[in-house]
Amino acid sequence: MSKEEDQNRHEQLIDFLNEFNLYNGALKKVDKKLTSNQFQSIKTNNINQAVKVLTDVLNLSGGSVSDVDFYELLQAYFQVPSYREKFNTLVKEAKYH
Known part of the structure; x- marks a missing residue:
């Protein structure tokens, strides 16, 4: 496209x-x-609204349930560039473990 x-x-x-x-x-x-070097400019409220869409699409009971907090996870991922690489490493490790 x-x-x-x-x-x-x-x-x-x-x-x-x-x-x-x-x-x-x-x-x-x-x-x-937005490219990855612009992700930190995404406002917290916009991330939280996107989490609501995600929970609706996947029919989840919420974005912050028990030990899962998609709000904080995605806020940290998008807004803290120095941690993004650490997240990516953990995800690859978990996915291919």
Whole structure:
């Protein structure tokens, strides 16, 4: 897909999701794709809204249940670049163990 098609898909998805009462227009469009060196600029509220979408899509009971806290996990992953490599190493280790 072209960059323009990707941007279109992103904007249409945000428009569609914002139609649901759960999101109340809280999901924001991003005017261009973010690269990994820009992830730390993602606002905490936007990460938390994305977690709500994730829990809805996977039909999870919540984003912060028992020993799982997707809110904190994704906030740390996106907003703390120095830890991203550590996360990636742990994920590879767990996946291929």
